Amino acid sequence: MTLRELRYLVALANRAHFGRAAYEPYEADLFGEPMLLLADGHCLRGQALAAGFGCTLLPALAARPPQGPEPSFVVRPLQSTGASRRIGLAWRRGYPKAKDLWLLGDVIRNNPPRGTRAIPAEAHALSDRRAV
Numbered sequence: 767m768t769l770r771e772l773r774y775l776v777a778l779a780n781r782a783h784f785g786r787a788a789y790e791p792y793e794a795d796l797f798g799e800p801m802l803l804l805a806d807g808h809c810l811r812g813q814a815l816a817a818g819f820g821c822t823l824l825p826a827l828a829a830r831p832p833q834g835p836e837p838s839f840v841v842r843p844l845q846s847t848g849a850s851r852r853i854g855l856a857w858r859r860g861y862p863k864a865k866d867l868w869l870l871g872d873v874i875r876n877n878p879p880r881g882t883r884a885i886p887a888e889a890h891a892l893s894d895r896r897a898v
Contacts, residue, residue, distance in 0.1 A: 779838055
């Protein structure tokens, strides 16, 4: 089971065009924009964003819409084929519960989380049902 997880742009709502309601950012829109690419969970990322020092990218599973009547941040899906990562379910050959993991993978593939897309098993070399 492999998923493709999209990236989301996070920026201040009052920052140029990012705050427009129907705006969908593309990679080219980020040229010239200061980007904060700190490690996930780094305490300075949120503080630097709040102070207006730039924008950042988040994986879809970590991106949640801002709360409140007038949020200070916008969270928008980045329109790009390259702005994603692969997430897979893997286990060692001979694992006694491999069949259960295949079933779990099927459930996830058939019900992918928000911001992810299932990659068909034929599309990557890591799928080998004969190992079960």
